[in-house]
Amino acid sequence: MPEVRVVNLTKKFGNITAVDNVTLTIRDQEYFSLLGPSGCGKTTLLRLIAGLIEPTSGEIYIGDKLVNDVPPEDRDVGFVFQTFALFPHMTAWNNVIYGPKVKGFDMKQATTVGHEVLEMVKLHERLDAYPGELSGGMMQRVAVARALAAGAQLLLMDEALGQLDAKVRNEIRYEIRKMAKDLKLTGIHVTHDQSEAMAISDRIAVMRKGKILQVGTPQELYMNPDSIFVAHFIGESNFLEGYVTGKNKEGNIIIELREGTKVEALNGSFSEGSNVVLSMRPETLIVEHGLQEGQNVVSGVVERITFEGSSIRYEIRLDNDEMVIAIKPTLSGDWLEVGERTKVFLPVEYTRVFPYPETGLKEELSVA
Amino acid sequence: MTERITETLDKLSSRNVVKYVVYASAIIIFFSLIFIPPIAGIFLKWDNIQFILEQPALVNRALGAIQNSFIIALTVAALDLIAGIPMAWLIARGKNRWLSIIDTLADIPFIIPTTALGYSLLLFWSGSGGVSALFGESIVSTGWLLVMLLHFTFSFPVVVRVMVGALLDYKVEFERASRTLGAAPFTAMRTVTFPVLRPAMISAFILAFARSVSETGATIVVAGVFENGSVFIQNIKTQFAVSNPALYNGAVVFASFILITVSVGIFITIRLLGPKLKLPLKRVRPQTERKLSYKTAERSRNTVILAVFFALILLPSLFVALSAFEAIPTPTFTNAISGSGIWSDYWQSLLLSYGVGGIVTVLNIIIGLPAAIIIARNKAGKFMSSIFDLLVNVPLVVPSIALGVSLGIFWTSSLALPDFILLVLAHLAITYPYFVRSMAAAVERISPDMEEASRTLGAKPLGVFRTIVFPLTKYSMLSGAIMVFTRSVSETGATLAVTSKLQTAPVLLVNWIKQVVPASQLDIALASGFLVLFSFIILLILRLVVGREEKY
Known part of the structure; x- marks a missing residue:
């Protein structure tokens, strides 16, 4: 039940910096996710915390104790591996009882x-089977039970649900969270799946290229992403390039998009002439029959429609040739057709503006 | 033109009849050339056994010698595991850049023809210029202790090679999991890594055992009056082959029969019981095991193993080079280069050795490839293929001199085959398992998905082999071929058994050392030196080849 703190932590593999000067605190009894695309350094960070690899520089504290020189067997962590790493023999x-036995x-x-732990993970059958004979879900439970039986206070999960079927995965992820909460454990969960992270975490750290971009609750990250990458990686966003032409009386900025269309957006801190990126969630765009010309209304042609069940997704090519995505509830009934000309309203209150990235928008959005 | 031939062959290969014929002939060739002759031959002269049974003294001598063979082989294989596993661990896990050099050095005793190795050890341990010079007397004189040292030396690289490979393939994740569950490094090694690597340990043990039981040439050189099974057969040959052929045949058949049966028995026992042998996870003593995991404990272990390697293995193996260098400014060297006197025989024997080695290598590739695919892909059905897999190992564990005796009887009793053909057949039988095993392992590493993908994209079976299997296994094929070649060049026992007219290089060397042919110390040292030198060149090629393989 410890707090985990890393300070200025760096890990280099040759010329590659896998974890780049990261400082982070994971609170006691928190269920925390490290989220990011593959190669972002999230697994390396987890392994550093477990003591499986040694940091190049920086400090790791588990429950106020500096553990840099403590070997993994003395850190009281339970590590659930991506491949489960159940001993095949x-x-x-x-x-399951390996941990207690090696502790004497x-x-x-x-x-x-x-x-006790088998009771917790609700595993009662097939205990005399070898790992090779178990299903993915069973192996997962055994791996978790094994980590808990060793007396772990800190549960570290490395993409531990990645190998399971979607259905099993959805079921098991809530169980693990509940168990961690019941046992008052601190949990750190590494994943590249943003919906999984959003579903189970108290807080999430979004990582990219060895650095932490933003830490927050799922809601905070979704509603107030503070970078283009987070806006893109958590949920989905439309990005439109433009430059600031001035401010209006309310203090909102006016952005001129490609081909001269002008739109109003929140956030007054940009000076005139700066290049910016306007970002909007697809569900905030309004596409309706009978929209009138006016402020923040642009027009385009519906190019593709995807029926997603509870919602319908429209891909619309604006007259300035940029694509935007709008998502509408299916039950609204006001459906559009492919090839139809339509107007799109961009409500000012849902706009977010970011400075135009130095390396270009495409590079900023890449998840590699 | 060649394109049209490949096209025709490709088309043919997708016909079931062709596939059937190829695999069936691989199996027929295996049984008729490799498996049956070395076993069936002795039964053709079974009747002669009565002549030795009439002489209890000789029977006892034979049984004693055979007993020595197995005691030495089992002890040496166990010692090899004890010394070889820490060494393999150091090579596979160590972070020092010098380790890749140690890795290469560890192969040296494997690649030097054993006779030259035996002479080198003889000079080092008991010659007047070796370590004995420091103490004024022979430290280890010829006899069982020197035989043990010799066998330990040449079978050590086998264990290291197998275990390094196994450790590199081993998923370190298991060990990491064990550490996070509270096991100290030593505990993790004991409770997880070693049990998972047990199959590799078993096969390393079998290989070391087989090498030891089979070796003849070098053992003769260092044995003195001591006899093991192989030396006994050779001694009987010099004693009785001419004066009392019936007794000679009886003794040889008797000894070969026991050697073959016991070896195969031990092999099957280890193969069957080894995997079932479970070391239960007895109570762990965290404090003690933690102490064994300390860096200081690890460092002292590494120091000890490196000291053992350099002092007991590497230095004695290369000691002959020193004497060989001494010979360079002397007339011996000019004689050697110009091939005058006994040296003309030397170069001829070298030519014969490398010629037989080359032929055997090519034959192995031709008949071994389909056999390897049968094993790797269960082409003969799951059950039959695994039986085949087991039988392929038999020539490996049969002592090579016994194999030669039996094979010689088998072929000469029905056909008057020339000695050269017999020599090739004997070497083929001995080296066959090496090539087939390494190829089968390489083919197994290729996912069947890849072959299936190639088929769905339109390749015929032979096309799949040309475009997928061959490019992915060509380095294994090359290193397997080099292994066959060096094994053949090194072989003495079977050569002695099948021919007395033809002299391969190691046989000639044995004759020089035993003074059957009058040769000076310098002659012998130089002759061994050349063999070591050529082996080095082969080792270099092997390292380049295997080093490049790693990119897949």
């Missing part, structure tokens, strides 16, 4: 601990 049961417990004590 031991049965499920022997895997006798058979009786180990058995007691084993039964």
Whole structure:
């Protein structure tokens, strides 16, 4: 049940900096996710915390104790590996009681601990089967039970749900969160799946290229992303390039988009002439029959329609040749057709403006 | 023109009849050339056994010698594991850049023809110029201790090679998981890594055992009056082959029969019981095991193993080079280069050795490839293929002199085959498992998906082999071929058994050392030196080839 703190942590592999001067605090009993595209350094950060690799510089604290020189076996962490890493030469049961046994417990004590954790993960059958004979979901449960039986206070999960079927995954991720909460554990969950991170985390750190871009609750990250990348990686966003031509009386800025269309946007801190990117969530755009010309109304042609069940997704090519995506509830009933000319309203209150990235918009959005 | 031939062959290969014929002939060739002759031959002269049974003294001598063979082989294989695993661990896990050099050095005793190696050890341990000079007397004189040292030396690289490979393939994730669950490094190694690597340890043990039981040439050189099974057969040959052929045949058949049966028995026992042998996770003592995991403990282990390697293995193996250099400014060197006197025989024998080695290598590739594919892809059905896999190993564990005896009887009793053909057949039988095993392992590493993808894209079976399997396994094929070649060049026992007219280089060297042919110390040292030199060149090629393989 410890707090985990890393300070100015850096890990280099040769010329590659996998974790770049990261400072982060994960609170006691928090369920925390490290989210980012593959190669962003999230797994390296998790392994540094577990002590499986040694940092190039910086400090790691677990519950106020500096653990840089503490070997992994003494950090009281439970690590659930992406491939589960169940020992192939031991049965499920022997895997589970491995931790107590290597800590010198006798058979009786180990058995007691084993039964306790198996009760928690609701695993009662097939305990004498070898890992090779178990299904993905079972292996997952055994891996978690094994980590818990070793007396872990800190549960580290490295893409541990990635190998499971979608259905099993959705079911098991809530169970793990609930278990961590019931046992008052601190959990750190590494994933590249933003919907998984959003669904189970108290807070999320979004990582890219070894750095942490933003830390916040799922809602904060969705509603107030403070970078183009976070706006793009969490949920979905439209990005329109333009430059600031001035301010209006309310203090909002006026942006001239490509081909001269002018729109109003929140945030007055940009000076005239600066290049910016206007970002809007697809569900905030309004596309309706009978929209009138006016402020922040642009027009275009519906190019593609995707029916997604509860919502319909329209891809619209604006007259300045940029594409925007608008998502409408299916039950609104006001449906458009492919090839239809339409107007799109961009409500000012949902606009977010970012400075135009130095490396270009395309590079900024790339998840590589 | 060649394109049209490949096209025709490609088309042919998709016909079931052709596939059937190719795989069936691979199996027929295996049984008729490799498997049956080395076993069936002795039964053709079974009747002669009565002549030795009439002489209890000789029977006892044979049994004693055979017992020595197995005691030495089992002890040496166990010692090899004890010394070889820490060494392999150091090479596979160490971070020092000098380790790749150590890795290469570890192969040296494997690649030097054992006879030259034996002579080198003889000079080092008991010659007047070796370590003995420091103490004024022979430290280890010829006899069982020197035989043990010799066998330990040449089988050590086998264990290191197998274990390094296994450690590199091993998923370190298991060990990491064990650490996060509270195990100290030593505990993790003991409870997780070693049990997972048990199959590799078993095969390393079998290979070391087989090498030791088979070796003849170098053992003769260092044995003195000591006899093991192979030396006994050779001694009987010099003693009785001419004076009492019936007794000679009886003794040889008797000894070969016991050697073959016991070897195969031990091999099957280890193969069957080894995997079932479970070391239960007994109670762990965290404090003690933690101490064994300390960096100081690890460092002292590494120091000890490197000291053992340099002092007991590398230095004695290369000691002959020193004497060979001494020979360079002397007339011996000019004689050697100009090939005068006994040296003309030397170059001829070298030519014969490399010629037989080359032929055997080519034959192995032709008949071994389909066999490897049968094993790797279960082409003969799952059950039959695994039986085949097991049988392929038999020539490996049969002591090569016994194999030669039996194979020689088998072929000469029905056909009057010339000695050269017999020599090739014997070497083919001995080297066959090496090529097939390494190729089968390489083919197994290729996912069947890739072959299937190639088929769905329109390739015929032979096309799949040309475009997918061959490019992905060509380095394994090359290193397998080099292994076959060096094994053949090194082989003494079977050569002695099948021919007395033809002299390969190691046989000639044995004759020089035993003074069957009068040769000076300088002659012998220089002759061994050349063999070491050529082996180095082969080792260099091997390293370049295997080094390049890693990009896949």
